Amino acid sequence: MKIDELIGSGRDQVTMDRVPIERVSPYSCEDADLALQLCRLLGGRLEEEGLAGLFADMELPLVPVLADMEWVGVKVDADTLTAVGREFEEELTELEKDILREAGEDFNISSPRQLSRVLFEKLACPPARGAARDGLLDCQRRAVRSERTAPDCGIRFCGIES
Numbered sequence: 001m002k003i004d005e006l007i008g009s010g011r012d013q014v015t016m017d018r019v020p021i022e023r024v025s026p027y028s029c030e031d032a033d034l035a036l037q038l039c040r041l042l043g044g045r046l047e048e049e050g051l052a053g054l055f056a057d058m059e060l061p062l063v064p065v066l067a068d069m070e071w072v073g074v075k076v077d078a079d080t081l082t083a084v085g086r087e088f089e090e091e092l093t094e095l096e097k098d099i100l101r102e103a104g105e106d107f108n109i110s111s112p113r114q115l116s117r118v119l120f121e122k123l124a125c126p127p128a129r130g131a132a133r134d135g136l137l138d139c140q141r142r143a144v145r146s147e148r149t150a151p152d153c154g155i156r157f158c159g160i161e162s
Helices: 003-007 021-048 052-072 078-103 112-122 150-161
Strands: none
Touching: 003 021, 021 052, 078 112
């Protein structure tokens, strides 16, 4: 059952507490069953990837904190957020200039394929150990070891832009 079949959508949408329990019960059971199935399926992958400790020690303890934040909300200082956004934009502009200057050509730095071509083919930067040279660059997971500044700038650019 889809949620909009239960609570409606748009103007006709209601909160879950307004839906008769006879209709909510099957949906809730289905929802809980799906969560259990995912837990069984993905729990093994956490172990395989060596992430079970991170999940248990970091992720799970944050659940009540995030739930409280969702329940009461968070206050955002709009002026500070705007100022930080401007700082990031200025840093991105400078990083882009540095990357393009060292690359010696114009290209779309936001394109993983183009950035990968410049870093790994033109500048001959070695990819991180175990990373495939497939023409795509996952800026968050790959690191390049080089005396050049463009790779570092590229990784910083991707981290800020995300």
